[in-house]
Amino acid sequence: MLKLYYAPGSCALATHLVLSEVGADYEAIRVDFAAGQQRSPEYLAVNPKGRVPALVTDRGVLTENPAVLLYLAQIFPSAGLAPLDDPFALAEVQSFNSYLCSTVHVAHAHGSRGARWVDSQAALDDMKRKVPQTMTDCFTLIESEYLRGPWVMGEQYTICDPYLYTITRWLERDGVDRARFPKVAAHHDRIEARPAVARALAEHFAGT
Amino acid sequence: MLKLYYAPGSCALATHLVLSEVGADYEAIRVDFAAGQQRSPEYLAVNPKGRVPALVTDRGVLTENPAVLLYLAQIFPSAGLAPLDDPFALAEVQSFNSYLCSTVHVAHAHGSRGARWVDSQAALDDMKRKVPQTMTDCFTLIESEYLRGPWVMGEQYTICDPYLYTITRWLERDGVDRARFPKVAAHHDRIEARPAVARALAEHFAGT
Incomplete structure (x- = not known):
């Protein structure tokens, strides 16, 4: 198990x-x-x-x-959560998830986990201040370039979708209204409608 | 092409x-x-x-x-650069590379790309100051837990190896002596001996 x-x-x-x-x-x-x-x-x-x-x-x-x-x-x-028999399509999946992991999650982490990278309170505050902007930049790119709809990779629901949803949930805490990103907001609601x-x-x- | x-x-x-x-x-x-x-x-x-x-x-x-x-x-x-027929071994490869991408590269980036996350010069300086420590922490973990030797995944040279080498090269600029990590240092030299x-x-x- x-x-x-x-x-x-x-x-x-x-x-x-x-x-x-x-x-x-x-x-x-x-x-x-x-x-x-x-x-x-x-x-x-x-x-x-x-x-x-x-x-x-x-x-x-x-x-x-x-x-x-x-x-x-x-x-x-x-x-059927990844295009396992198509190296290019699989690389697109891994590329999207890698972006979430190494850029979007990291941008978010500067709000509450800044002590990983700095020691002073002033720098922590400075980091926290910029989070709404960096998260907005990331989701602007996701909305315009990467979220094909209805799912991230288009018609197929993949491992990109629950991961994007997980990070979309953080936007409110990060001071970003997800309604600014209509495709992301619809994706969020579509995911929550799944029984699993x-x-x-x-x-x-x-x-x- | x-x-x-x-x-x-x-x-x-x-x-x-x-x-x-x-x-x-x-x-x-x-x-x-x-x-x-x-x-x-x-x-x-x-x-x-x-x-x-x-x-x-x-x-x-x-x-x-x-x-x-x-x-x-x-x-x-x-x-033969990845164990394509073994999902667990392939996940270990992807896990190592994901760690390099989302944690080690990010730690390094606070030295010269800090403007991604803060605006003030004081915060940039604070970030830069902590880079030797965060990179040391990352490579301590790589040395003790993840680099099996002679290659990252053991006997098989994989896509983890050139990626680790690429980031090992940054240690000097980050104020960290790679000689502190004997397995990493030997790996660095072993890679450079490959004709490709x-x-x-x-x-x-x-x-x-």
């Missing part, structure tokens, strides 16, 4: 949604970020980076959303 | 090295970052993100190293 380590509302939601979507047999284990559990020796033995998601498989632990999501698409091929998503959201946020 | 847009010494070096390694028929086109060419309308038509690498294929343009490198491994399978790497380096840095 797969085990997902997650924190509610973190980027691990993307993995949680995909586990639900493919009908995997899995256990979701909450990591208490408020209590610093991600830095505990027990959790660092699972993921030395002290981050989520971490997916425990029978072969070992996998981390980083773009890798974990591709893995799930590969081991549950009948779910509703089930995973209920489990993910239970008790929060 | 494939076309690679690159800037010397940028992360596009990883793609350049892999193009050489697989024996691809390609043209390498330099983007003049000092002149701001990456923000020109011509280049933004190639890659709306204004970044490198961008790989032009007969199906369209691909961006983001983890995606581009996987694509090259897939379309040149005889080069020497050829690509000569082309990549010609005239710089």
Whole structure:
């Protein structure tokens, strides 16, 4: 059985949604970020980076959303969540998810995780101030260039969709109104209408 | 024919090295970052993100190293640069490259590209000050947890290796002595001994 380590509302939601979507047999284990559990020796033995998601498989632990999501698409091929037989189309999927991971998530992280990169309060405040602008820039590009509709890659629902949805949810906290991006807003609502998503959201946020 | 847009010494070096390694028929086109060419309308038509690498294929343009490198491994399978038939091993490859892209490259970027995330000179200085520490943290983890040796994934040379080498090259500029990481330092030297790497380096840095 797969085990997902997650924190509610973190980027691990993307993995949680995909586990639900493919009908995997899995256990979701909450990591208490408020209590610093991600830095505990027990959790660092699972993921030395002290981050989520971490997916425990029978072969070992996998981390980083773009890798974990591709893995799930590969081991549950009948779910059709990635164009596994088309290297170019698959690269487009991985490119989009890599952009989310390395640029969009990073832009967001400057709002609440700035201590990764600076020490002074003044610099933390400066970082936080720029988040609405950087997130707006990222979503302007997603809206105009990358979200084909109805799903990110067009007609096929892929591992890009729950990941984009996960980060779209952060916009409000980042001081950005997602209604400014009509395609992104419609995508957000379309995702929430999926039964597998509703089930995973209920489990993910239970008790929060 | 494939076309690679690159800037010397940028992360596009990883793609350049892999193009050489697989024996691809390609043209390498330099983007003049000092002149701001990456923000020109011509280049933004190639890659709306204004970044490198961008790989032009007969199906369209691909961006983001983890995606581009996987694509090259897939379309040149005889080069054996990724475990394409083993979803778990492939996820380990993608996980490592995703970590380089979203954490290590980002840590480095706070040294010279801090204006992405802050506006004040004081905050830029604060970011720059922390780069040696964050890069040391990243490479401590790579040394202890992820670099199996002789190559990143063990006996098989993969798309992780030229990418790690590309970022290892940045350590000196980041104020970190790579000799502190014996496995990383040996990996760096081992890569430079490969003929395909020497050829690509000569082309990549010609005239710089």
